[in-house]
Amino acid sequence: xxxxLLYLPETRRVPPSRRAASHRCRVCxxxxxxxxxxxxxxxxxxxxxxxxxxxxxxxxxxxYYAGTPAQVQYHVRSGMxxxxxxxxxxxxxxxxxxxxGEIFGHVHVGGCYGESAVALETASVxxxxxxxxxxxxxxxxxxxLVRQLAANAGIETRHQINLKQTSSQAxxxxxxxxxxERLRRLGRSPLHIPTPMxxxxxxxxxxxxxxxxxxxxxxxxxxxxxxxxxxxxEVLQEDTLKTLGIHANV
Amino acid sequence: xxxxLLYLPETRRVPPSRRAASHRCRVCxxxxxxxxxxxxxxxxxxxxxxxxxxxxxxxxxxxYYAGTPAQVQYHVRSGMxxxxxxxxxxxxxxxxxxxxGEIFGHVHVGGCYGESAVALETASVxxxxxxxxxxxxxxxxxxxLVRQLAANAGIETRHQINLKQTSSQAxxxxxxxxxxERLRRLGRSPLHIPTPMxxxxxxxxxxxxxxxxxxxxxxxxxxxxxxxxxxxxEVLQEDTLKTLGIHANV
DNA sequence: CGCTCTCTTGAGTCCATTCAACTGGTGTGG
DNA sequence: CCACACCAGTTGAATGGACTCAAGAGAGCG
Numbered sequence: 200x201x202x203x204l205l206y207l208p209e210t211r212r213v214p215p216s217r218r219a220a221s222h223r224c225r226v227c228x229x230x231x232x233x234x235x236x237x238x239x240x241x242x243x244x245x246x247x248x249x250x251x252x253x254x255x256x257x258x259x260x261x262x263y264y265a266g267t268p269a270q271v272q273y274h275v276r277s278g279m280x281x282x283x284x285x286x287x288x289x290x291x292x293x294x295x296x297x298x299x300g301e302i303f304g305h306v307h308v309g310g311c312y313g314e315s316a317v318a319l320e321t322a323s324v325x326x327x328x329x330x331x332x333x334x335x336x337x338x339x340x341x342x343x344l345v346r347q348l349a350a351n352a353g354i355e356t357r358h359q360i361n362l363k364q365t366s367s368q369a370x371x372x373x374x375x376x377x378x379x380e381r382l383r384r385l386g387r388s389p390l391h392i393p394t395p396m397x398x399x400x401x402x403x404x405x406x407x408x409x410x411x412x413x414x415x416x417x418x419x420x421x422x423x424x425x426x427x428x429x430x431x432x433e434v435l436q437e438d439t440l441k442t443l444g445i446h447a448n449v
Numbered sequence: 450x451x452x453x454l455l456y457l458p459e460t461r462r463v464p465p466s467r468r469a470a471s472h473r474c475r476v477c478x479x480x481x482x483x484x485x486x487x488x489x490x491x492x493x494x495x496x497x498x499x500x501x502x503x504x505x506x507x508x509x510x511x512x513y514y515a516g517t518p519a520q521v522q523y524h525v526r527s528g529m530x531x532x533x534x535x536x537x538x539x540x541x542x543x544x545x546x547x548x549x550g551e552i553f554g555h556v557h558v559g560g561c562y563g564e565s566a567v568a569l570e571t572a573s574v575x576x577x578x579x580x581x582x583x584x585x586x587x588x589x590x591x592x593x594l595v596r597q598l599a600a601n602a603g604i605e606t607r608h609q610i611n612l613k614q615t616s617s618q619a620x621x622x623x624x625x626x627x628x629x630e631r632l633r634r635l636g637r638s639p640l641h642i643p644t645p646m647x648x649x650x651x652x653x654x655x656x657x658x659x660x661x662x663x664x665x666x667x668x669x670x671x672x673x674x675x676x677x678x679x680x681x682x683e684v685l686q687e688d689t690l691k692t693l694g695i696h697a698n699v
Numbered sequence: 700c701g702c703t704c705t706c707t708t709g710a711g712t713c714c715a716t717t718c719a720a721c722t723g724g725t726g727t728g729g
Numbered sequence: 730c731c732a733c734a735c736c737a738g739t740t741g742a743a744t745g746g747a748c749t750c751a752a753g754a755g756a757g758c759g
Contacts, residue, residue: 272595272599284606284610292610292613294606294609294610295606305599305602305603305606306596306599306600307599307600307603308600308603308634313603313606314606329592329595329596330592332586332591332592332595333586333589333591333592335586335591336582336583336585336586336587336591337586339583341582341583341585341586341591342579342580342582342583344595345522345579345582345594345595345598346556346579348595348598348602349522349555349556349557350556350557350558351602352555352598352601352602352605353555353557353558353563355602355605355606355609356534356544356545356555356563356564356605358609359544359605359608359609359612360534360542360544362609362612362613362656363542363612363653363656365715365716365746365747366746366747367746367747384558397705397706398705398706398707399705399706403613406612406613407747407748408747408748408749409705409706409707410706410707410708410747410748410749411746411747411748413706413707413708414707414708414747416707417707417708429705429706429756445536445537445538615714615715615747615748616714616715617714617715647737647738648737648738648739649737649738657715657716658715658716658717659737659738659739660715660716660717660738660739660740661714661715661716663738663739663740664715664739664740666739667739667740679737679738700759701758701759702757702758702759703756703757703758703759704755704756704757704758705754705755705756705757706753706754706755706756707752707753707754707755708751708752708753708754709750709751709752709753710749710750710751710752711748711749711750712747712748712749712750713746713747713748713749714745714746714747714748715744715745715746715747716743716744716745716746717742717743717744717745718741718742718743718744719740719741719742719743720739720740720741720742721738721739721740721741722737722738722739722740723736723737723738723739724735724736724737724738725734725735725736725737726733726734726735726736727732727733727734727735728731728732728733728734729730729731729732729733
């Protein structure tokens with residue numbers, strides 16, 4: 200399976216600069232969206248030992264490529280990360296956009312990463328070694344990790360349902376509402392959706408062509424439902440969006 | 450979020466008959482596809498203590514409904530389980546089909562199940578209490594669970610990519626190939642795909658209408674690529690299917 | 700200023716959906 | 730035993746929307 204994956208080095212691999220940071224979790228800006236949310240000060244200190252921080256991943260820098268051996272899972276601390284797959288024909292499929300508090304870097308069958316991951320903007324991530332999972336358990340945090348993984352699976356499921364909507368307008372609306380909720384969980388406004396990804400990436404994620412996405416955005420903007428530019432999507436009529444993407448409203 | 454979920458009791462809820470079975474894992478027919486695959490005899494015994502078995506879930510019997518409080522995750526031991534969501538309009542979205550060794554029952558935000566789960570045929574499942582996860586860690590199995598969860602995420606990702614294919618024939622072909630690989634991992638033939646689900650369920654899972662699915666199956670059968678009846682799909686030309694669903698061939 | 704890259708807009712084609720009719724199997728009741 | 734209804738699935742015809750190909754607009758950069 201791993202052998203079938205292509206990992207074209209569009210951007211050259213820059214080994215991330217690791218730094219042990221024993222008190223990082225305590226001062227982390229997105230602590231309440233992370234595993235650490237449910238931890239007491241002592242657990243927090245232990246968690247900081249378990250995590251290793253990678254600081255200032257530059258925009259366009261890859262965290263890993265599909266098909267390479269996987270030792271760690273990642274938690275987003277700031278910024279946004281995109282995961283994608285490239286098939287034998289060279290087509291790129293964007294599989295996820297990750298915001299702070301969320302986990303990416305699932306190990307595929309065979310011990311390799313199944314996707315590639317790249318920072319869409321300046322970002323920082325925490326590494327969680329797979330070997331460290333058993334250490335976490337000693338601190339009583341294994342169930343917290345499992346819960347976090349389940350939450351991630353929920354996002355995937357929701358997206359999966361969204362993809363089944365036939366209308367591209369509905370899929371786009373569903374994306375806006377869904378991402379808005381993820382932002383709200385972070386304590387950020389669900390009406391200001393940052394879009395550091397290209398239109399091509401977003402279209403790929405939503406299972407439509409670049410042109411269809413462009414048309415949908417133009418149409419919704421003309422209708423006064425959203426206000427979009429290169430950096431962000433402003434939701435002006437949240438209720439309208441929820442109606443358009445109603446099928447994903449689960 | 451949970452409040453928005455409807456859980457219409459199509460089939461009345463039958464409380465599953467639980468039974469502690471301390472030596473079940475050792476004699477489990479699908480052991481090598483489960484967490485137990487990488488365990489030594491001692492771990493196996495401990496694993497059996499952690500798992501609780503639910504035997505003989507009848508076809509059509511629900512394991513849980515979306516929106517109800519979640520305490521356990523499930524592992525399929527035999528049979529097939531379908532998970533689905535019903536939105537406010539009453540539309541059903543099938544989100545997954547699970548075969549032996551796979552995990553379902555992810556806890557949603559808010560501590561509730563995000564989907565409903567129902568057995569498509571006589572099945573047996575093992576329950577893994579969320580509280581027991583920390584116990585597993587003591588046995589050194591937490592990382593194994595995380596790896597299993599990651600494998601499940603991989604199946605979801607693959608399905609997500611498959612859903613992005615515009616042609617319904619390609620999506621169906623991708624499903625056959627993907628399910629074939631999951632069966633192969635179980636030591637079963639990838640060419641004999643059991644279909645205990647209805648055509649409506651399969652169409653929903655693949656993001657197409659019942660009619661489209663029916664047309665695709667008829668066409669592929671006429672072309673001699675597959676042989677399908679109510680119970681199973683026989684793959685006659687595996688290579689052709691792989692070509693048709695090429696985009697998902699990651 | 701001209702180049703490139705990203706995104707937008709336009710016109711025509713194709714295919715999945717929709718609505719509808721029909722088939723085949725199952726079960727029920729007279 | 731037959732007739733009937735009922736359900737799951739198949740097939741047909743017409744519509745609409747997303748895709749494809751193509752050209753144009755706008756921003757960023759040397």
